[in-house]
Amino acid sequence: MVGRKVVIVGSGFGGLAVARGLEGTDAEVTIIDRSNHHLFQPLLYQVATAALNPSDTATATRSLFSSSDNVRVLMDHVIGVDTSRSVVLTDQSGHVAYDFLVIATGADYSFFGHDEWAEHALVLKTMDDALTIRERVLAAFERAELEVDPAERARLLTFVVVGGGPTGVEMAGAIAELGRTTLAGDFRRIDPQEIRIILAEAGSRLLRPFCPQQSAHALKALAALGVEVKLGAVVQQIEDDGLWLGDGRIDASTIIWAAGTKARAAAKWIGAAAASNGGIIVDEHCRVPGHDAVFAIGDAASQTAADGSILPGLAPVAKQQGRHVARMIRAQLSHGRAPRPFRYHNWGMMAVIGRSQAVADFGWLKVNGLVAWLLWSIVHLFLLIDFRSRSSVYLSWSYAWFTHGRIARLLTRGSATAQKPLVTKEASS
């Protein structure tokens, strides 16, 4: 069975895990992704808030497989799949044949039926998104420094994050630290008290996956950073220069949407059944029912655990599923025994709030504050995939921690003072 073709769509945590698991086998592995890099998404918010450089949290996918002759990487857009002929249809490479197909296309932000809000709200999924947020926040400060009209100054210095999950909490905390600590001293006319960071959550508490006590800790820690947390605040409308929450209008320069995700539109490629969040419903081996050679993993999939719960959209789930799919394919290549059904090993979860503030829940142990933050730092440091990123990120962090400095405070892309939203248009794949 030499030369069986495995096509992996997506170079996120899931897709990479499959490819890694097939390195050195007889399979001809092709990774297709529309971007040229693997993104370490858990740290992307630090690029958005100027603490890290883009290359600290992303690596050229191609360079990860330099020494694996059986893995090739195509930067291309997938536009569909023809399951009857077992080919992936791409924008530039034409038809790419597969014997096994792995859909690992990840998730995108969902505006809950208000797609028009995407024009005004920023999201944080791609490197482009992160750079756009960084640019918007830094430009808002620069403009506020020049602005004489108090109402417009107040608007420029108001940053709203929608969604009190882990991403929303870390973004709100990081913007508060960037604004009130790092930048405040550099501007002559901006009073740190003028800066408003609002975190709006529709539910009754932050960090829903955590226990109420940890939600309360996060609320307190954010308040200490100067973040106004609004619970039970449902967004009614998002406009260019502000938004309507339950209790009225807030003028804001920057609105960041972190309120919900949906799987990218891969289910329709194969005519598969999708869950309400768009994830392709898969069996206990991450296979798409009716397509034995097609797998879906990570945020692109919706898998029900043995206990009846739906697996969450987390990096560890995607990685473990990816390793499982690689085992499945290896077993078929060698006519070996199929592995046992996939079971997600939950090692715990963490959410970072700010400098030396986090919450961590390992099931048997819950910790908050500095200890949780240190654990978070260590875990994320070791999770970073290549040595180069690891050492550089560590230096950037150490530097930022000791000096409150931000290294990546650059306005580029000629759009520095533009107020127009810079939402990146993304084609499917």
Next chain:
Amino acid sequence: MVGRKVVIVGSGFGGLAVARGLEGTDAEVTIIDRSNHHLFQPLLYQVATAALNPSDTATATRSLFSSSDNVRVLMDHVIGVDTSRSVVLTDQSGHVAYDFLVIATGADYSFFGHDEWAEHALVLKTMDDALTIRERVLAAFERAELEVDPAERARLLTFVVVGGGPTGVEMAGAIAELGRTTLAGDFRRIDPQEIRIILAEAGSRLLRPFCPQQSAHALKALAALGVEVKLGAVVQQIEDDGLWLGDGRIDASTIIWAAGTKARAAAKWIGAAAASNGGIIVDEHCRVPGHDAVFAIGDAASQTAADGSILPGLAPVAKQQGRHVARMIRAQLSHGRAPRPFRYHNWGMMAVIGRSQAVADFGWLKVNGLVAWLLWSIVHLFLLIDFRSRSSVYLSWSYAWFTHGRIARLLTRGSATAQKPLVTKEASS
């Protein structure tokens, strides 16, 4: 004389030197620049070729003056100067009054009357320019990997640098190293021999400011890197997908223009006489004749030395002029004695060709090869203005040197596969 207002337009080497020289004085110093960062231009080509991160070669200007209460920074576009009322006219901050004005607006690329070429050729002046080149080069490789038509593959893998001065030489060398060494191993279908890097120089030798022997060394070193150097090659026409040189047409994906600069259009703000390259003609104190309170320095100025030569457009000239202007202003603030006329101290010049290849000319000593490269590295390391950049750049370099790796190989900005030129439009200021 408390509170005399000094306005500096431009935050390059010259402008910063003036501001540094006035820190802690009674003067109220305002730096106006359209970008928010000071650029360490000598290393910008390394950002363009993915060896360094943007923040390694740029620092938020504001952060450089955090602790200087008498220096403020405005990110704004200057649209003119009203010398009769001593105010600078800006786009957003309105009129900014000055007692002393320093024009340090730098230079832009000149297409020698063919401004339409700017649509097709890339330049390297701003951070945006560098990121655009990086994107274009990396995307060309990605597209070539997918391309089946041999002619189009050849075009995609052809990179032309126009201009054999220091910038052209370092760009050609860096692209050759990026393509043939770093990237070659990561692509499955690209044969390093397919990659063409052409350096076109209209004159009879490279690096004209250096001696012919060093020009010859550069030519040989570039050839060893696989760069085709074409001397006496005059550009006739630049088009979207190639260019016409003296000896015919070359299809190319990437054309980088490094053939000539002109001062930015600041002379007309004050109705001053300009040299042929657009530089404001200044006296021996960098003053604009007829405007005792107006100075011009660096690439924005044209100053004749005591020996009758025009000072070159180099960073050390701008810095030394900036320090001189600061002394002039300090003398006037304190009614002290004016300094002696400005004299440029030429400590030598260097041009880097590639990894461990450079030429250096200190007048009394000329060195080539590894020794010159080590000197170049050390000098540029120490010139970097703040510690953070220094340590990080050093690490990036060490890493790249030992591994041939490139850390910043990211395609972002949603334009990865776009073939359309991404030339940044720049307004004046």
